[in-house]
Amino acid sequence: MMLNEIVSTAVKKFGVGREQLLPVLQYVVSQEKWLSEDALLGVARAFDMSAAEVYGVASFYSFLDTKPRGDYVIRVCRTVSCDMAGKEAIMEALEKTLHISVGETTADRKFTLLETNCMGWCAEGPAMLVNDYVYTGLTPEKVVDILQGYMAGA
Amino acid sequence: MTREKKLKVTIDSRELEVRPNTTILQAARESDVYIPSLCTLEHLPSYGACRLCIVEVDGLRGYPTSCTTPIEEGMVIRTDTTELRSLRQEILKLLLSEHPASCLFCEEHDECKEFQGTIRKVGVTTGCRYCPNDARCELQEITEKVGLTETSYPVYYRGFSVEKYDPFYDRDYNLCILCGRCVRVCNSVRLNGTLSFKQRGKLTTIGPAFDRTHLEAGCEFCGACVSVCPTGALSAKVSKWYGKPDTQVTTTCVYCPVGCRLELQVKNNEVIDVLPNYDSPIDRGLICVKGRFAIPEYVLSPERLGTPSRLTPVGYEVISWDQAIDEAAKRLRGTKPEDKLVMVSPQLSNEDLFVAQQFTREVLGSDAVISSMMIDLGDDLVPFLELVTSSSTFDTIEDARGVLAVGFDSTYGYSPVGIRIKKAGREGALLVTLGACDSNLDMLSETAFQMEPPQWAEFLGSLVDYLARGGKGKVKIRKEWTSDIERISRIFSDSSTNILVIGQEAIFSSGRREIFEKARTLRDKLGWKIIVAHPYTNLLGMLAMGAFPGAKPGEFLKNGDAVTVDLPVIDLAKRKKVVYLIGEGRFDTIPDCDYLIYQNGLPPVASRQPDLILPASLFTESSGTTTNGEGRVLKIEKATEPFMDAKPDWWIFNRIAEKLNKGKLKYKDVAAVQAAIKKQVKGFYGGRKPVEFARINAERATKWLRGAPKQEGQSSGAGNNPSYRGIPLARVVAGMKAIDEWVNTSLLSDKEAQ
Ligand code: SF4
Ligand code: SF4
Numbered sequence: 001m002m003l004n005e006i007v008s009t010a011v012k013k014f015g016v017g018r019e020q021l022l023p024v025l026q027y028v029v030s031q032e033k034w035l036s037e038d039a040l041l042g043v044a045r046a047f048d049m050s051a052a053e054v055y056g057v058a059s060f061y062s063f064l065d066t067k068p069r070g071d072y073v074i075r076v077c078r079t080v081s082c083d084m085a086g087k088e089a090i091m092e093a094l095e096k097t098l099h100i101s102v103g104e105t106t107a108d109r110k111f112t113l114l115e116t117n118c119m120g121w122c123a124e125g126p127a128m129l130v131n132d133y134v135y136t137g138l139t140p141e142k143v144v145d146i147l148q149g150y151m152a153g154a
Numbered sequence: 155m156t157r158e159k160k161l162k163v164t165i166d167s168r169e170l171e172v173r174p175n176t177t178i179l180q181a182a183r184e185s186d187v188y189i190p191s192l193c194t195l196e197h198l199p200s201y202g203a204c205r206l207c208i209v210e211v212d213g214l215r216g217y218p219t220s221c222t223t224p225i226e227e228g229m230v231i232r233t234d235t236t237e238l239r240s241l242r243q244e245i246l247k248l249l250l251s252e253h254p255a256s257c258l259f260c261e262e263h264d265e266c267k268e269f270q271g272t273i274r275k276v277g278v279t280t281g282c283r284y285c286p287n288d289a290r291c292e293l294q295e296i297t298e299k300v301g302l303t304e305t306s307y308p309v310y311y312r313g314f315s316v317e318k319y320d321p322f323y324d325r326d327y328n329l330c331i332l333c334g335r336c337v338r339v340c341n342s343v344r345l346n347g348t349l350s351f352k353q354r355g356k357l358t359t360i361g362p363a364f365d366r367t368h369l370e371a372g373c374e375f376c377g378a379c380v381s382v383c384p385t386g387a388l389s390a391k392v393s394k395w396y397g398k399p400d401t402q403v404t405t406t407c408v409y410c411p412v413g414c415r416l417e418l419q420v421k422n423n424e425v426i427d428v429l430p431n432y433d434s435p436i437d438r439g440l441i442c443v444k445g446r447f448a449i450p451e452y453v454l455s456p457e458r459l460g461t462p463s464r465l466t467p468v469g470y471e472v473i474s475w476d477q478a479i480d481e482a483a484k485r486l487r488g489t490k491p492e493d494k495l496v497m498v499s500p501q502l503s504n505e506d507l508f509v510a511q512q513f514t515r516e517v518l519g520s521d522a523v524i525s526s527m528m529i530d531l532g533d534d535l536v537p538f539l540e541l542v543t544s545s546s547t548f549d550t551i552e553d554a555r556g557v558l559a560v561g562f563d564s565t566y567g568y569s570p571v572g573i574r575i576k577k578a579g580r581e582g583a584l585l586v587t588l589g590a591c592d593s594n595l596d597m598l599s600e601t602a603f604q605m606e607p608p609q610w611a612e613f614l615g616s617l618v619d620y621l622a623r624g625g626k627g628k629v630k631i632r633k634e635w636t637s638d639i640e641r642i643s644r645i646f647s648d649s650s651t652n653i654l655v656i657g658q659e660a661i662f663s664s665g666r667r668e669i670f671e672k673a674r675t676l677r678d679k680l681g682w683k684i685i686v687a688h689p690y691t692n693l694l695g696m697l698a699m700g701a702f703p704g705a706k707p708g709e710f711l712k713n714g715d716a717v718t719v720d721l722p723v724i725d726l727a728k729r730k731k732v733v734y735l736i737g738e739g740r741f742d743t744i745p746d747c748d749y750l751i752y753q754n755g756l757p758p759v760a761s762r763q764p765d766l767i768l769p770a771s772l773f774t775e776s777s778g779t780t781t782n783g784e785g786r787v788l789k790i791e792k793a794t795e796p797f798m799d800a801k802p803d804w805w806i807f808n809r810i811a812e813k814l815n816k817g818k819l820k821y822k823d824v825a826a827v828q829a830a831i832k833k834q835v836k837g838f839y840g841g842r843k844p845v846e847f848a849r850i851n852a853e854r855a856t857k858w859l860r861g862a863p864k865q866e867g868q869s870s871g872a873g874n875n876p877s878y879r880g881i882p883l884a885r886v887v888a889g890m891k892a893i894d895e896w897v898n899t900s901l902l903s904d905k906e907a908q
Pocket of ligand 2: 570
């Protein structure tokens, strides 16, 4: 879908009341993985809001990315309990396998590696999210398996 | 109207009657009860950000913020308990934990306040100058009022780099307390929407979308955000280190015909800053970049002319006023009236214009007092004046249900008009714009038509025809416009009040003659109101004062009959003996001459050097009045002494007349000039109502101008770059130059993109 179609679909689906701004932005992120300037401008126009205000909202929420992201956005929990459960090793495995460090995207635009705050899986740490899917009780080996799955196009 | 019933409430054990529909904070302030607050401000929506205005209310849980809690009948409110005091101190401490506090908590604090700070390396008592807002800071004031003398938290310095790359003001978000005043003023008062909060937590700053510069983001540089900032985070480049002004002088801006009320901030006989006045009925405090930021740098320009001087073969020689007057008199004496030409700027005061025409007529015996404004308009002058003299008041926009703006953009000027239009649009009026490129009204417009200026007249013509026939009969309309014109016509004809705003792009477009004609039809046949947003500040005063060929003082004012403007033919190709320029800095319009007298505040940029230079004072340096675009006579107040030896224009005319032994001009002061005006132009200083002008007969063909430089259709023409007394503001004001360059490059890239 073209960007303007995505925006207009979202607007049709949710409407343009101010309270629908988040659902619309979330919808665009679900399709595009991130909010480009054009996307935010399109949404601002549809909502009759200033670009600054829409950008302000988008930049407030970490899950509304305003930078380009890969197809699979990996978010590793960085909160204390996951940290103590071995988050460092998980991170290392991810970085080694993907050849990127936190905040970066692979050259083929497939993976983005990020950290996130607590996702509520403290009992089963370390935990990470790949797009919307949570993986818990991670070990470095498990991580490599998971990644290989995605690389193979799962 | 029924009077609102007052509410009975108790604040701090006092029984009070307060207005309904207010907040606790407002009610308290109106009853002279002090509650500290940093984020509220009159004219801005309540926000509840700073939490300092907390109070106790019987029956309400916790400590509600008084700025967001509506007042109710019977409320019992406490504003100053021990509990509240210690909470407020704690809140302020937290707030200050992210704000450098060296100016607030310092052992030398009191001494520092007493002995003024200096940044000079000289033997005087020095104080720190770390923050431009020192001694004018609301945070300092509140800290004192809340009684905080030290803080127990370490101060976290956020380390943002200071943003200095935009014109006119700098931004240091390390000092920002996130009260959101600037965001609110930009969005809800200016209806501009440049600013918003960005990011979250300790990374939060304020700025435009995508971290663009303000220039790129469509900021108007109105400075409203700078004025409302309670800290030193936002500060005007020119005035930031001046400290507190000595006095404030209320005057009227003469940069354009809106006539905004300005509060000149004066220190050491210099205008250091200019603030808006939100109580002014004409502009509501919505002044533009020119009034807000382009005055100090102009009047204090290092180029200012300070002494009379004459051209000699080896350059300019400084002479005394006596010599200069002698020289001028010698040149003007004996020449035939047709060999002399006097050109005055429409940005002079009414009084100066009155004396200028009297001087030309009675002393020089000539009727040739013209203005480059007349040359700009050429043979379209009379239809233009006809529209200008019947222009509606700016208030009418507020009741409009339909607005059509042609070639109008209020980003860097005419903002009190532009913002009223935006407001009307936001409140549901039909707003249609017609322009060559994006306008700042487009965001709120129903339809924004973009086409080249030559097509505007045709489009307008089709619309007028369609409206005039009420949709009946056949109207010839271009196919691509038909459905749009039908649609907007329907809304326009249903609306009770429609307004046509003719902007500068339209006034300087090649089809202007026809645009003026269509405007007349809309006004006369369909009852539309017209506002002409032209750049000639005191044009109406010029007409009223008769500083116009063929019209004596008062002749243009309403006294029954229509006026027919009989312009004498003026041939600019014919060489003159003497040309006398008063406040005219443009040389592309003047005829060749043997002797050129130049009376102004700044030197011209021209290949033709003036033979005699007479330094004139500017509008901040002498008193008088100006007439705005609505016909209101507004006061200009002297704020400082004239620069060096500069003199008011009327004074210079007076002296030359004296020398020529024509005893007619004997004005002691401006009041004497005003007394003379009162006699000749009845009711001019009549009061609050606008001066009314007679209908001008616009039917007659008027070919009056010969040998003028061709300038129709040049949108870069004179009127488009804002100037004062013929000097482009962009030449002397650094920020205006930056804006100018930005506008030109973005126009260029727009063109390339097309
Ligand atoms: S100068 Fe005016 S338009 Fe620009 S950001 Fe400040 S308030 Fe908004
Ligand atoms: S709108 Fe006109 S009168 Fe008002 S501040 Fe700007 S230039 Fe001056």
